[in-house]
Amino acid sequence: xxxxxxxxxxxxxxxxxxxxxxxxxxITPREFFAMLGPSGSGKTxxxxxxxxxxxxxxxxxxxxxxxxxxxxxxxxxxxxxxQDYALFPHLNVLDNVAYGLMxxxxxxxxxxxxxxxxxxxVRLPGYGARRPGQLSxxxxxxxxxxxxxxxxxxxxxxxxPLGALDLKLRENMQEExxxxxxxxxxxxVFVTHDQGEALSMADRVAVFNDGKIMQIGTPEDIxxxxxTRFVADFVGSSNVLPPDFVQRYSGQHRWASLRPxxxxxxxxxxxxxxxxxxxxxxxxxATTKLALDADGLKLHAIxxxxxxxxxxxxxxVLTFNREHLHLMDEPA
Amino acid sequence: MRSDRGQSAPLGLKxxxxxxxxxxxxxxxxxxxxxFTTEEKSFVWPPPGLTTQWFAVTWNRPxxxxxxxxSVRVAAISTAIALILGTLCSAAVSRTKFFGRETISLLVIxxxxxxxxxxxxxxxxxxxxxxxxxSFWTIVLGHATFCVVVVYNNAVAxxxxxxxxxxEASMDLGADGFQTFRHVVLPNIATALxxxxxxxxxxxxxxxxxxxxxxxQQQTLPIWMLEELIRPRQRPVTxxxxxxxxxxxxxxxxxxxxxxxxxxxxxxxxx
Numbered sequence: 001x002x003x004x005x006x007x008x009x010x011x012x013x014x015x016x017x018x019x020x021x022x023x024x025x026x027i028t029p030r031e032f033f034a035m036l037g038p039s040g041s042g043k044t045x046x047x048x049x050x051x052x053x054x055x056x057x058x059x060x061x062x063x064x065x066x067x068x069x070x071x072x073x074x075x076x077x078x079x080x081x082x083q084d085y086a087l088f089p090h091l092n093v094l095d096n097v098a099y100g101l102m103x104x105x106x107x108x109x110x111x112x113x114x115x116x117x118x119x120x121x122v123r124l125p126g127y128g129a130r131r132p133g134q135l136s137x138x139x140x141x142x143x144x145x146x147x148x149x150x151x152x153x154x155x156x157x158x159x160x161p162l163g164a165l166d167l168k169l170r171e172n173m174q175e176e177x178x179x180x181x182x183x184x185x186x187x188x189v190f191v192t193h194d195q196g197e198a199l200s201m202a203d204r205v206a207v208f209n210d211g212k213i214m215q216i217g218t219p220e221d222i223x224x225x226x227x228t229r230f231v232a233d234f235v236g237s238s239n240v241l242p243p244d245f246v247q248r249y250s251g252q253h254r255w256a257s258l259r260p261x262x263x264x265x266x267x268x269x270x271x272x273x274x275x276x277x278x279x280x281x282x283x284x285x286a287t288t289k290l291a292l293d294a295d296g297l298k299l300h301a302i303x304x305x306x307x308x309x310x311x312x313x314x315x316x317v318l319t320f321n322r323e324h325l326h327l328m329d330e331p332a
Numbered sequence: 333m334r335s336d337r338g339q340s341a342p343l344g345l346k347x348x349x350x351x352x353x354x355x356x357x358x359x360x361x362x363x364x365x366x367x368f369t370t371e372e373k374s375f376v377w378p379p380p381g382l383t384t385q386w387f388a389v390t391w392n393r394p395x396x397x398x399x400x401x402x403s404v405r406v407a408a409i410s411t412a413i414a415l416i417l418g419t420l421c422s423a424a425v426s427r428t429k430f431f432g433r434e435t436i437s438l439l440v441i442x443x444x445x446x447x448x449x450x451x452x453x454x455x456x457x458x459x460x461x462x463x464x465x466x467s468f469w470t471i472v473l474g475h476a477t478f479c480v481v482v483v484y485n486n487a488v489a490x491x492x493x494x495x496x497x498x499x500e501a502s503m504d505l506g507a508d509g510f511q512t513f514r515h516v517v518l519p520n521i522a523t524a525l526x527x528x529x530x531x532x533x534x535x536x537x538x539x540x541x542x543x544x545x546x547x548x549q550q551q552t553l554p555i556w557m558l559e560e561l562i563r564p565r566q567r568p569v570t571x572x573x574x575x576x577x578x579x580x581x582x583x584x585x586x587x588x589x590x591x592x593x594x595x596x597x598x599x600x601x602x603x
Contacts, residue, residue, distance in 0.1 A: 053500055073503040086501035090519040100505035103515065151505060 002065040004029045004155055004187040005050055010059035012045050019045040021211035022059070027155075027189060029064075032181050034190045034198035037208030038234065043191045046208070047157050050189065051080050064154055074103075079148035080157040083164075085140045087132035093119070093143050094128030100151040118146035121180070138169045145180075155187045162197065174201055195235045199223060207231050224259075228330045232257035239263070239299045246325065255328045262324035263301035265290060266317045267310065273317035278310050294318065360578070367571035375567065386568040396573060399556035406468070406552060407536035410475035411483075414532045415525060417476075418483030423517075426491035427499075437488075444481040451477060452545030459546070466548030474546035475539055479532035486528030490521045530588040534581065553577070 007025035011018065020042045027033045035043035048054040049061060052073035061068040063078060079100070087096050094115050095102070101111035112128075119125055122142035132140055141161060148156055158177075162170045178201050181188045192198050198205045199219040206216045207230075215227045226232035229240045238257040246256040266273065276294035284302075288309065292299045299318070303309070310316050341349075367386060369379035390396055424430075425437050443451055455474050464470060498520070502512040540554045551559065553573070560570045 051500075051504060053503075072508070073500070074506045074508050078504075080501070080504045082497045082501055084495060084497055086495055086497035088498060088501075088516055088520075099502070099507075099515070103502075103505065103507040103511045147501075147505065 001029070003027055003062070004031065004064060005189065006062045007046075007049075008060045010046075010049065010056045010061055012042075012049060012054055013057045018211045020049065020056075023211075023213055025206065025213065025216070027187060028204075029187055030185050032178065032188045032190065032201060032203045034192060034202035034205045035208060036192055036195060036198040036205050036235070038193055041208035042211040043193075043206075043208045044159060045211075047080075047159055047189065047191050050155065051078055051157055052076050077151075077153055078155045078157060079151050079153040080159065081141075081144045081148050081161045083159045083161065085132075085144040087140055087143060087147070089132055091132075092128065093124070093130050093132065093135070096132065096143060097128075097147045097150050099147060114150055115146070118150040119143075121149065122146045123176075137164055138173070141165065141173070145177075149184070149186075153186065155189060156181075158188060158190045160191055160193070162192075162194075170197075177201065199235070205235075207235060209234070225326055226257050227328055229255055229257075229328065232326075232328065237300065241325070242297070245297060246327070249322060250325055250327065252327060255330050257326045257328060258299075258320060258324060260289070260300040260302040261287075262320050263292075263299065264319045265292070265301050265303060265310070266319060268315040268317055273319040276316050276318050278312055278314050278316050280312055281309060292316070292318065363571050363574050367568055367575050369568055372565065372567055386566075386572045389566060390569045390572045393569065395551075395556065396569070399551045399553045400573075402468070402471075402550055403537055403553040406471050406475060407533045409472050410479045410536045411529050411533045413472070413476045414479035414483045415529050418480045418528065419487050419521070419525060421480070422484050422487035422491055426488055427496070440484050441481055443477040448478075448539070448541035449545075452542040455542065456545040466546065468550065470546045470548075471543055471550070471552065474542040475536040478539075478542075479536055482532045482535060483525065483528035486524045486531075487521055490524035494520045527588055530584060534585070537581070 003026040005025070005027040007023050010020060010023045010025075012020040023042070023046065025046070035046055037043045045054060049056055050063065050068075052068065052071060056069060063076065068076065088099065091099065094112060097115035097118050098106075098111040101114060106114075116125070116128060119127060122145050124139060124142050124146065127135070127139070127143075132143065135143065141164075144161070161177075162173050165173060174197060177188070177190075190198070190202065199222070202219060204216060205219055205222050207214045207222060209230050215222060215231045217225075222231060222235050226235060226238060232238040232240050236259070238259055241256045241258055243253045243255055247253045250256070265278075268275070274294050276292045276299065279291040279293050282289040282291070283305075286305055287302045288305055288307070290301045290303065290309075292301060301318070365379060366375050368382045368384065369375070370381035370383045371379065421436070421440055425433055452474070455470075455477075459466065459470055498516055499512055502516045503509075507515060538554050539552070540558065543552050543555055547555065557570050557573065560567070
């Protein structure tokens with residue numbers, strides 16, 4: 001099967017800055033693919049390489065089997081939802097959505113009909129006559145989505161599309177995007193720095209750091225079985241345990257990760273385990289996050305709300321199941 | 333400091349503002365009055381009598397028409413050159429980063445800061461050095477130097493306020509460079525270009541100093557007026573020309589004012 005998007009040893013260097021460095025990537029058709037990473041990690045540059053706004057310094061990119069190097073953005077069957085939406089302020093909503101069809105020479109009646117349908121798809125029917133300036137942030141984002149989808153792209157690129165929305169709206173849009181993607185069967189490539197967003201929406205996630213992909217896998221893979229310290233720390237703030245510590249519990253001298261929810265916190269007198277001191281508690285609603293200090297090693301534990309908690313500064317004992325200790329590939 | 337909107341300004345301030353406006357505009361009215369005077373050798377106040385004969389006299393003077401036509405042609409072509417070069421230059425400076433960008437920006441703006449007399453002398457000696465005879469085109473060239481600045485400044489300001497990803501969005505949706513320019517860039521900078529173009533036209537139309545150095549025997553309208561004031565015959569003709577020119581230029585300036593005002597609202601509302 002041909003990949004929707006395929007990167008072979010793709011690099012994009014800006015002078016001495018290696019924004020994207022020898023990246024290999026295969027995105028399956030109809031997949032919801034997330035590129036996750038901190039800012040400056042190269043994820044947006046990767047997206048721009050797919051869109052055609054950047055050309056690779058070396059390596060090759062193909063989109064549904066066709067070589068993409070040198071092909072300008074307007075000749076790629078790929079559309080983008082921009083971070084700032086980039087709606088055209090001088091056109092009304094309907095003409096914004098119909099823009100892609102207009103430049104392709106589709107007649108007025110036909111393109112307005114298609115634009116109207118696209119607007120219903122994003123649940124904004126009848127908003128065609130308004131100006132982008134008269135819409136709320138969430139509505140603008142839907143218009144940007146409709147404007148991209150009306151061209152029936154093979155791949156839809158989304159550059160942090162939910163970044164500017166408030167929490168409630170963001171959660172709604174996450175669900176909507178996901179169901180839209182399933183219904184349309186289009187490959188979605190989604191850039192985000194929000195690990196929760198990536199894990200909840202994507203079929204597969206690529207974690208970027210310093211222009212390289214640290215790990216590609218399903219959300220569960222990434223979350224439960226991080227390969228490197230960076231992934232463990234960035235995706236869900238796992239506890240990263242040093243080799244010396246790990247050796248005492250698993251017998252192997254390797255880095256390991258331990259999810260904060262796998263740590264049980266007991267009173268100091270209650271027997272065996274890692275001796276630690278409770279530094280602070282952080283109430284999060286459904287759970288409480290505890291910051292702990294185990295002889296200089298800083299750990300986090302998450303316990304369900306309502307658990308009887310030790311007071312701050314008290315000595316505690318930490319226990320966990322050996323199987324929750326995830327050994328990482330990274331050399332010690 | 334903030335003042336209440338509903339509160340009226342103190343009387344003293346109102347009078348001062350009124351006096352300021354009168355001081356600015358009363359002399360212009362004086363020009364209008366002298367266009368109707370019966371005294372043709374000097375401007376006497378009050379006018380000894382009123383007549384409309386100078387309108388007919390002006391109409392029948394071929395030198396007026398020649399000067400007017402030259403001025404309009406020079407201004408139109410200088411503005412056209414300025415629109416093209418100014419837009420291209422502002423697009424380059426605001427859209428891309430390259431070595432010497434700030435320098436170019438400064439060099440483009442410099443002609444408007446330089447006294448006209450220096451620009452004039454510089455151009456004259458350059459033309460002489462290069463053996464270029466004075467002609468219609470040397471006037472146009474001289475005017476274009478400062479017309480470009482006006483268009484450039486207007487366009488750069490507008491480019492700065494338009495989102496760069498809009499151009500990418502247009503390309504992404506399938507529009508090539510030309511289509512993007514026509515459907516996205518131009519509509520967004522059109523009002524800025526119109527305002528810049530009008531200002532450039534007006535600057536060129538009443539330019540005296542640079543023109544005196546770059547024109548040969550030809551007379552643009554302002555130069556013709558200067559010459560007329562020295563000559564002791566049919567003086568009110570100058571006033572008639574001044575009055576008509578003012579009334580005719582007022583209309584497009586008002587038009588441009590309303591157009592750009594609306595345009596700013598549209599451009600601002602998108603962000």
